[in-house]
Amino acid sequence: MTSTTTEVEAATTAAAEAFAAYRATTPEQRGAFLEAVAAEIESDKDAIIEAAVAESHLPLARITGEVGRTTGQLRMFAEVVRRGDHLGVRIDPALPDRAPLPRPDVRQRMIPLGPVAVFGASNFPLAFSTAGGDTASALAAGCPVVVKGHPAHPRTGTLVAQATSRAVEQCGLPAGTFAFLLDEGSGFELGQALVKDPRIKAVGFTGSRNGGLALAETAARRPEPIPVYAEMSSINPVVVLPGALAERDIAVFAQAYVGSLTLGAGQFCTNPGLLFLPAGEAGDAFLRATAEAVAATTGQTMLTPGIAEAYASGTGRLKETDGVSVVGTGTEGGEHAPAPVVAEASTLDGVTDEVFGAAGVVVRYADTDSLAASLDHLEGQLTATIHSASADRKAAQQLLPVLELKVGRVLFNGWPTGVEVGHAMVHGGPFPATSDSRTTSVGSRAIERFQRPVAYQDVPADLLPEALRDDNPWGLTRRIDGALER
Amino acid sequence: MTSTTTEVEAATTAAAEAFAAYRATTPEQRGAFLEAVAAEIESDKDAIIEAAVAESHLPLARITGEVGRTTGQLRMFAEVVRRGDHLGVRIDPALPDRAPLPRPDVRQRMIPLGPVAVFGASNFPLAFSTAGGDTASALAAGCPVVVKGHPAHPRTGTLVAQATSRAVEQCGLPAGTFAFLLDEGSGFELGQALVKDPRIKAVGFTGSRNGGLALAETAARRPEPIPVYAEMSSINPVVVLPGALAERDIAVFAQAYVGSLTLGAGQFCTNPGLLFLPAGEAGDAFLRATAEAVAATTGQTMLTPGIAEAYASGTGRLKETDGVSVVGTGTEGGEHAPAPVVAEASTLDGVTDEVFGAAGVVVRYADTDSLAASLDHLEGQLTATIHSASADRKAAQQLLPVLELKVGRVLFNGWPTGVEVGHAMVHGGPFPATSDSRTTSVGSRAIERFQRPVAYQDVPADLLPEALRDDNPWGLTRRIDGALER
Known part of the structure; x- marks a missing residue:
């Protein structure tokens, strides 16, 4: 199945028409709809899991977990919508006696932007795809969603889309509230048509840097530019501090590193692609243990032949880079299941581009100052990790402010793969x-991407949206004259 | 005085160096600093007012009011910073016993983006300039600020910059926390150099559409693109509904319209440039009263000769547009003080581009449906106004959802000029x-423009930023597991 330009237009037109009714749903209606999507996915769970395992080559346990994550996200947003804090209600009451001029009554709420285009990711056929985080948060905000399914898992996408559309129908919402388009070719033209469509008001994307940048450029060149939320590339630096290295069981530590690096064939946005290790004997021992741990791994089938080829050329380039030597390699696991690899690099030159898959680079450092300087030279990242013990406190204190300016998440004494779905x-x-x-x-903060504030000045009481009414029928927490009140 | 590229680099380098210390200030320190800026402006109030009146040609009362607005904004942000809600603290506590995997401790706070470039506006030499809203909100967020002063009021800008720098020194902050650059020529190259500078992480701008779009394009083409907050152009549609027209004193109503249109020589972003009036006799009467009210006005000296020239060519184009006829014209007030004008247009074709100054266009409508269709065709606007009486309830109810998708503020039974500084x-x-x-x-929501969220996962207690500590030393309202707690 390949959607045509006519189908793009039909989907966006229906989404634009659905917008008025969908954004007018109450918190209860919208919450119930998100829960219905979750329930419909669960009702077809077996078929969805079967399709996703077959199409992604990811293990059954992982895909089963991803179903739970996907329905959990939908239910979390149902909770968020019912609580209503995302409406950001603010009221500055009128001051009719203020001199020299009376103050008008000004009230603010967030409204949804309009129909949102969501681009499914290759590496999470459920949690970052058809009814994944972008879709759930856009629907929660009150935006109809048009999904461009990922060509690597058309059957999974179609099943999840059918479940979502059943929920739309059950809840009496306009059919255009949700649409699913698919292009089993490159998808480039379909994606471009979708982002150019004037009815689309925002874009959610998870994928490659080139793909994300192309969409962002198209969106910026529209007569009406729109926001693009593209999650693109990251090598997720991990810093091992000397105290941690001295305290830990080196074999277990190296094993954990390699475990995170090879999880899901390394196909995570948060894969630990770059590790900073102290120079000296303890670091040497960690490297030897890493080599052993990698040697014990076997490649897993990657998501698509194209991704496996990109991994092969990426690791090939890496190995040919000046100053790079291979620390350890695993065993190839068959077709499109390339061997994991860890390399050591003498500098950061040429080793900071993401190689999507189970490829790690280790760089040694002499002291905290040179480490801080290296970290400061990195591009923006999704995560940074520090492994530290109490003896490393001073170094960690120096590095934390450097890292927090580079990343969205700083974590200690763990591994970046595995992203908790929560409010923080x-x-x-x-x-x-x-x-x-x-x-x-x-x-839950993802809902904010698809909203904007509107102020209502001296709007007659009988015309005010429910969220802004004096009697507060939805029981919202509101900011009155600047202070939060329940 | 014209700042050179070397001065741009010196300012951004100093700002980048100041960032670490400035963002580490406590709410109390940062609040006290914002108050010190306000106090320093007040201490030099007489000289500032004298310079601003001379440079802007705006009346003394208006400029005096603008000083109060400017210091009021700074003090409002001091209050916001001390309250600390902008830090958006969220904590999802660890669940060590969760199955199948324990949940880590995840905490979130907002951090400032980094040095911000602020472009002063021509039409508000104080409130939207050197220490105006953009500067106050960026400083409140913890961002050093580099201002490009507007060439139309160099002396005013310099005096306010000196006051701000005195406050920086008094509060023991790094000198690079605030810088002021000036180019008395076009300022184009200086502005471009500033936005291209890799140390600048966000831009605030108030001005023309061309100016804003040029900066946005430059910012998007940087190796690291950055957000640009450009407030550009708006014709602020005003809708007069039949019931309001029937109930009001027509002469007073038309007088109020012309008063808003000609206030400050019409040099407001929220100037009511487009008015929708019912077809029929009552509308005709309003037009006649408008003609009389405009005839009684005298042009005020505009901000710059260039702005007066643009007004002349804009109104010239307007008058030559097919279907446009002049309703009324005021008297020229001397050099660069062109006559206010109100025109009537038979359609929206060619009359929806902003003419900066006291020029209004009236369009007649037959019924609510055709009015709604016209409003739906407008581009995005800062404001929309509805004049309605109780008899207009149904029409207002139909129009409100159309307008809220087009604008940032909907107001009833007033005029869009005059923007209350508040939380809503x-x-x-x-x-x-x-x-x-x-x-x-x-x-106060303007502070959010210069922040981004960072998550802290399993960060040892003694390394946590103060805002995220268990003992909550700043007494912040925090979101724990999704729910707000004080």
């Missing part, structure tokens, strides 16, 4: 990790 | 009113 999570970061650092694509 | 205000709107509809340049 940030999956984002400075360019080129994303095209817009002011937000997150995971967690 | 939105001075923004869809493109081309601004380059980024997701925000406001007036009011």
